[in-house]
Amino acid sequence: MLKKxxxxxxxxxxxxxxxxxxxxxxxxxxxxxxxxxxxxxxQLISDIEQYAxxxxxxxxxxxxxxxxxxxxxxxxxxxxxVAEVSQKMNFVMDSSVEKFLSRHAKVRSIETPEKKIAExxxxxxxxxxxxxxxxxxxxxxxxxxxxxLMVGDVALISNAPVVLIDEIENAxxxxxxxxxxxxxxxxxxxxxxxxxxxxxxSDQRVIMKNGGMYRLxxxxxxxxxxxxxLVAFEKDISRLRDYIRRGESIKHHNxxxxxxxxxxxxxxxxx
Amino acid sequence: MRFIIVAGTPSSGKTSAMLHTIxxxxxxxxxxxxxxxDCLETGDDERYRRLGIPVAVGLSDYICPDHFxxxxxxxxxxxxxxxxxxxxxxETAGLCHRCAPAVNGCLTICVIDYLVGIDxxxxxxxxxxxxxxxxxxxxxxxxxAEREVFRHQVTMLxxxxxxxxINGLNGRGSLRLRNEILNHSPLEKISGTALRYPMPAAxxxxxxxxxxxxxxxxxxxxxxxxxxxxxxx
Numbered sequence: 001m002l003k004k005x006x007x008x009x010x011x012x013x014x015x016x017x018x019x020x021x022x023x024x025x026x027x028x029x030x031x032x033x034x035x036x037x038x039x040x041x042x043q044l045i046s047d048i049e050q051y052a053x054x055x056x057x058x059x060x061x062x063x064x065x066x067x068x069x070x071x072x073x074x075x076x077x078x079x080x081x082v083a084e085v086s087q088k089m090n091f092v093m094d095s096s097v098e099k100f101l102s103r104h105a106k107v108r109s110i111e112t113p114e115k116k117i118a119e120x121x122x123x124x125x126x127x128x129x130x131x132x133x134x135x136x137x138x139x140x141x142x143x144x145x146x147x148x149l150m151v152g153d154v155a156l157i158s159n160a161p162v163v164l165i166d167e168i169e170n171a172x173x174x175x176x177x178x179x180x181x182x183x184x185x186x187x188x189x190x191x192x193x194x195x196x197x198x199x200x201x202s203d204q205r206v207i208m209k210n211g212g213m214y215r216l217x218x219x220x221x222x223x224x225x226x227x228x229x230l231v232a233f234e235k236d237i238s239r240l241r242d243y244i245r246r247g248e249s250i251k252h253h254n255x256x257x258x259x260x261x262x263x264x265x266x267x268x269x270x271x
Numbered sequence: 272m273r274f275i276i277v278a279g280t281p282s283s284g285k286t287s288a289m290l291h292t293i294x295x296x297x298x299x300x301x302x303x304x305x306x307x308x309d310c311l312e313t314g315d316d317e318r319y320r321r322l323g324i325p326v327a328v329g330l331s332d333y334i335c336p337d338h339f340x341x342x343x344x345x346x347x348x349x350x351x352x353x354x355x356x357x358x359x360x361x362e363t364a365g366l367c368h369r370c371a372p373a374v375n376g377c378l379t380i381c382v383i384d385y386l387v388g389i390d391x392x393x394x395x396x397x398x399x400x401x402x403x404x405x406x407x408x409x410x411x412x413x414x415x416a417e418r419e420v421f422r423h424q425v426t427m428l429x430x431x432x433x434x435x436x437i438n439g440l441n442g443r444g445s446l447r448l449r450n451e452i453l454n455h456s457p458l459e460k461i462s463g464t465a466l467r468y469p470m471p472a473a474x475x476x477x478x479x480x481x482x483x484x485x486x487x488x489x490x491x492x493x494x495x496x497x498x499x500x501x502x503x504x
Contacts, residue, residue, distance in 0.1 A: 046443050055446055083415045091414050093389055104416045107423040146414070153416045160415075 002081075002161040003027050003065050005188055007048065010059030012212030013040070018058075020213035023206060027161065030179055030189040032199045035208030041192050044208060045164055048190065049082045058211065083158045085150045086166035091138035097121070097149065098134035104157050116156060123152035123181055127173040144172030151178045155185045162188045169195035176201055176231060197234065200227035272351060273457045277362040278372045278398055279382030280391075284408040285362055286315045287439030288382055288448065293322055295449035296358055304356035306347050308363040310336050315362065325354040333480070336363070337370040337470050344374065348461040358452060371397035373467040378455040380448070381432075384409040385421055392424045397468040399425065404451055405432045408439050 007023040025031045033041045040058075047060045051069040054061050064072040093100060101120055105113035117134070124132050128148035132141065141149065147168055154163055163182050168175055179201060182189050191202060199205050200223045207215040219227075236258060243250070279285045286307075293303050305319040306327040319326045327350055331339035340363050351359035363372050373379040381402035383395065386409050392399055399405060405425050410418050422434055433451065437444035458464070475481075475491035 042441075046441075050443065050446060084411075085415060086411065088412055089414050090412060091417065092386055093417055100416070100420075104420055107420050150414050150416065153414070158415055158419060 002188070005048065005162065006063040006066065007044070007213070008061040008063065009213060010052075010054070010056075010061070012058075012210045014210065016212070018212030018214070020206065020216050023213060023216060025188050025190070025204075027186045027188055028183050029204075030183060030191055030202040032191045032193055032202035032205040033208065034193060034199050034205055035214070039208040040211040040213075041208050043211065044206070044213065045166075045190060045192060048162070049164065051081070081160060082162045082164055083154045083160035084164045084166065085147065085154055085168060086164075087147075087168055089146075089150065091141065091146055091149075093138055095138055096134065097132060097136050097138055097141075100138055101153065101157065104153065108157055108159060110157065120149070120152040120156050123155060124148045127151060127178050127181075129172055142172070148173045148178075151181065155181050155187070161186075162190065164190045164192075166192045167194065169193060169198060197227055197230045200224065200230070272348070272356060273358045273452060273455055274348065274351075274374075274377040274461060275358060275360050275452055275455075276372050276374060276377050276379045277360060277382060278364075278366050278379070278402075279406075280384070280387055280395065281364065283382045283384045283387075284437075284439030285364075285382045286318050288406055288408060288437050288445065289360055289362060290318060290322065291437075291439070291442030291445035292448045292452065293319075293324065293360065294442075295446060296452065297322065297324075299449075299453075301357045302355055303358045303360060304351040304354045305360045305362065306350070308336065308340050308343070308361065310364065313364070315364075325351075325356070335473060335478075337366055337372070338473075340372060341466065341470065344461050357457075366398055368394060368396045368398065369471050371401045371466075371468040373397075373401040373403075374461070374464050375467060376458045376464045377461070378403050378452060379467075380404045380406055382406045382408060382437075383425075385413045385418055389417065389421055389424060392421070392428055399432075400429045401467040402429060402432055403455075404435060404448070405429060406435045406437045406444070406448060408437055410436045411438055411440075 003026065005025050009018045009021045012018050033044055035041055043058060047056050047058055048062055050056065051062045052058070052060045053069060062069055098117060101117045102113050105116050110116050121132065121134065128145045130142065130145060132145050132149060151173070175198060179189060191198060193199060200219055202219060204216060204218045206213050207217070277285050277289055296303050304325045306329065307313050307315045307319065308329045308331065310331050312330065313328060316326045316328045327347070329339065329343055347359065347361060366372060379402045381399050381404070383392070383399070383405065385407060407422070425432070425434055435444055435447050437448060472492055475493050476489055481488050
């Protein structure tokens with residue numbers, strides 16, 4: 001049973017020791033990886049995924065339950081440790097959602113596949129804007145539907161204890177709920193993101209700079225409050241979007257006023 | 272010398288995967304030589320050359336590429352020895368799905384990609400089932416679920432193979448391939464080793480350059496379909 005992953009610090013791009021010596025992530029926790037493009041987010045994720053043992057360019061070492069990867073897995077290669085959902089992934093198989101899920105469930109030797117598939121579909125539809133039906137073809141799903149199904153499947157069928165989520169903020173799914181679901185399954189969630197709401201909904205965030213782990217911040221209760229404000233603010237914008245998409249015209253400024261006042265509150269809160 | 276054989280479906284990323292792996296070996300101070308076997312033409316030698324390593328090319332031209340491959344293993348070995356290589360990478364293209372290049376004592380890597388379709392591993396046949404390592408590319412663009420089902424298919428066909436996800440673009444996973452190469456015992460000599468899977472016979476008039484269709488033009492080892500046994504659609 002995987003309870004904890006630790007990253008032991010290595011070197012940044014200038015071959016200097018990175019500021020963070022050790023980073024621990026426990027099962028059921030979300031770690032956000034933030035920082036500008038080129039700051040080393042992908043390399044950090046890659047080190048975790050490859051169970052680096054000092055041999056990658058960064059010289060980082062990964063521990064699982066405080067053991068070296070070699071000690072943890074006898075052959076040095078444990079299968080399916082990290083599952084991945086990213087923006088650029090697609091379903092490529094010509095199959096119905098139901099048939100495919102049952103095939104995946106079979107591969108995972110799940111005893112009651114029908115029950116599991118229904119559960120995956122329920123979670124998927126909780127996350128997606130438009131409903132996904134069992135008979136839908138996988139390749140015909142919209143971007144949001146596909147991402148929602150990927151999250152549902154990774155949460156409930158895949159047995160990988162670590163889930164890597166790469167920039168799904170524009171995927172058109174309820175991303176905060178998606179994180180809750182993955183956490184609820186006891187997964188370790190690694191989240192590469194530029195989205196402030198996602199950064200603040202994680203338990204901790206590591207900030208990358210010049211290839212190294214630069215700062216490690218635990219999310220404070222005040223930040224959690226800001227996150228809630230931010231989510232409310234986004235809901236308003238989404239309401240405004242729906243309103244315009246319905247074909248309405250904005251005559252009374254009420255919606256806009258409400259959003260602006262929420263926005264002001266938010267800015268005062270975070271300042 | 273460690274003799275590494277790399278085969279796989281077209282455009283699966285054989286060369287890209289190996290380029291990343293060779294860079295790791297170079298960082299370890301190991302001298303690597305590469306040989307590419309192809310049918311009519313190849314541009315992959317240029318990509319290997321950019322690493323500054325000795326590169327040879329074999330084009331089978333009018334000969335069956337798989338037979339050409341086996342007939343030249345000894346010569347490739349001698350060439351690589353002359354280059355003082357510690358590791359020789361032999362990449363072969365043009366394998367039909369009847370053949371497998373695996374040779375006892377050589378580390379054989381089969382490179383395929385997740386986009387070929389979930390039932391394709393079965394069709395790839397002995398090239399996959401006799402490999403020591405199955406390296407799967409393009410995993411970054413298909414769903415996790417499909418990757419898991421695909422890997423399962425591969426494991427069913429070759430339970431002993433180590434399955435490695437590798438990204439030919441950024442090299443993710445190539446470190447594991449490098450470790451596999453280093454863990455493989457060097458070979459004394461290639462002469463006298465055996466193919467793991469025999470190649471098909473093909474000595475007919477078409478082998479000798481015949482192009483006309485029809486029985487009168489066919490001589491030698493010719494096999495016909497038995498329609499009495501063929502399934503009726």
